[in-house]
Amino acid sequence: MGNWDLLGQSQLSSILEHSFNQGRVSHAYLLVGPPQVGKRATAIKIAQALNCDSNNKPCGSCTPCNRIESGIHPDIQIIAPTTDEETGIQHIVVSIKQIREMERISYLAPYEGNYRVFIIDSVNSIAEPAANALLKTLEEPPPNVVFLLLATNEATVLPTIISRCQKLEVKSLSEEDMLELLRKSHAMEAADAKLLAKISNGRLGWALEAARNPAVLGDRQKAVDTLIKVIDGDLEEKFKVSQELSSFHNRDRKKLPDTLRLWLSWWRDLLMIIEGNPDLVFNLDWGELLKKRQSFFTSREIANHMQELIETIEYLNQNSNPRITLDVLMLSLEGLSATRSEYAPLR
């Protein structure tokens, strides 16, 4: 009996335990579940089970298990969207270049373990050429290779890819389970655990990060409060925020881009809601805030504004004058909200 205990995922744990005990290993798994519920943690567990030295796989304590846990096992690779070196902005999807590189490496024998494991985080919305390259690899899988494909939304994965994988569902935790886990396993104060259990919407990964680092919650809330002030406020209010943020930027060069990236994520979520994909919303606790404003903007306007936000972050990283750069952004935002009369009541 290995240590399959996946936090809050008892059903999934027993499915995996059973199939690995029977020696039934698939060459590809599709792990589907909402953002930050534990898909990557599950993938790591599978990678450990495949390469564990103990009889009780995955033991979680042998050298391979430890190396995999620490992210330093040479046969385990995580393929995730890369970050643009200049803007610091994360690309949204895994590129074809990454898939081709993975395919090339997959034909090399494992370096020190039993299996090479590729964790693709995620296969959502990957472009067609990349999806086709991946499909080709899945159709002719090299020996001793296991592919773990992570997805938040099955609908955006090619059906032909899905059909090549064994599907595993990683579910979000119930508020009660989350509360119990945070209280018992992480010895959290009752009030803190309750709050996190509420706003984490079953995403254990996020709750643990927020619990580990209290600034996560505070900064996040501050940034979204400021954004709402900017959206709902008049031009004078917008310029005031611009002045505050830019004066702060001269002391801390990281905070303003971080704030703008969070704004970007807010607009992205709003776009998902407008486009009828509420299940793709990252910041689930902003649901009400987002829904209230969904009728004020069109998808096109949001997409344009997101592009402007990305450019603003680029300009800031190129040492542009923060005040001027932000004022331009504020003017464009004012242009958006000023065009609709129904916006007035929120002022």
Ligand SMILES: [Zn+2]
């Ligand atoms: Zn082990």
